Amino acid sequence: MSGSSSSLKPPADASAPVRHPEAPSPGELLGAHYDQCFGCGGEQPHGLLLEARAGEGVSLTAEFTVQPAHQGAPGLAHGGVLASALDETLGSLNWLLRTIAVTGRLETDFVRPVPVGSVLHLQARVTAVAGRKIYSTATGRLGGPDGPVAVRADALFIEVKVDHFVDNGRPEEIRAAMNDPDQVRRARAFEVNP
Numbered sequence: 001m002s003g004s005s006s007s008l009k010p011p012a013d014a015s016a017p018v019r020h021p022e023a024p025s026p027g028e029l030l031g032a033h034y035d036q037c038f039g040c041g042g043e044q045p046h047g048l049l050l051e052a053r054a055g056e057g058v059s060l061t062a063e064f065t066v067q068p069a070h071q072g073a074p075g076l077a078h079g080g081v082l083a084s085a086l087d088e089t090l091g092s093l094n095w096l097l098r099t100i101a102v103t104g105r106l107e108t109d110f111v112r113p114v115p116v117g118s119v120l121h122l123q124a125r126v127t128a129v130a131g132r133k134i135y136s137t138a139t140g141r142l143g144g145p146d147g148p149v150a151v152r153a154d155a156l157f158i159e160v161k162v163d164h165f166v167d168n169g170r171p172e173e174i175r176a177a178m179n180d181p182d183q184v185r186r187a188r189a190f191e192v193n194p
């Protein structure tokens, strides 16, 4: 790491993360948490269509194929899009804890340019948990899961209740999500996570 800020360092009394007993098994695809999500949703034509797979412990892997719609410089992925891929991958880890959480802080290192057409191989894990705070780290590699690191990030996610989305989201989308019994059941089940 090139050094992250002190708020991304777990406090001395932080605990090791505990995988939820009902978390998807290692190797299992996590699936999209919301079909309109820019990161993982299947109904966003210019989205990242990121597919995450549970790993061992509280870790996962994901793949993101860079499309022409994701360019910044000609032929190269936009840095903000790469940060989104890291954010989405890190956010997916909370599914293994069965906790609803949002990104509070995300620090990203851009190490190598990422060409359009390349596949970014992402690996992420939770490093510690302290109360509502979830500390995690991720890398994105080119050429394969053991290829050179192109991007990496450290993050702090903060646990929230479903009301975070109900109170802050746009009413149209909230209504549609709440009309989907699967979405509501899943979200409420996560709220009482043990």
Ligand SMILES: CCCCCCCCCCCCCC(=O)SCCNC(=O)CCNC(=O)[C@H](O)C(C)(C)COP(=O)(O)OP(=O)(O)OC[C@H]1O[C@@H](n2cnc3c(N)ncnc32)[C@H](O)[C@@H]1OP(=O)(O)O
Pocket (backbone or CB within 6 Å): 007, 033, 034, 039, 087, 088, 091, 100, 101, 102, 103, 104, 105, 131, 132, 133, 156, 158, 160, 162, 165, 177, 178, 183, 187
């Ligand atoms: C229908 C339902 C569907 C569900 C779908 C799930 C979707 C998931 C989507 C996933 C998509 C991908 C992921 C996405 O893109 S998630 C989208 C991007 N993120 C957001 O929109 C979050 C916006 N921020 C907030 O809402 C609030 O600020 C939150 C909720 C984060 C905290 O406000 P809240 O009032 O609740 O808590 P608090 O302020 O008392 O802070 C609590 C503790 O945390 C510490 N802290 C806070 N911030 C920072 C910071 N920046 N750096 C360092 N530390 C920070 C703070 O010092 C305190 O520490 P301590 O004093 O306790 O030691």
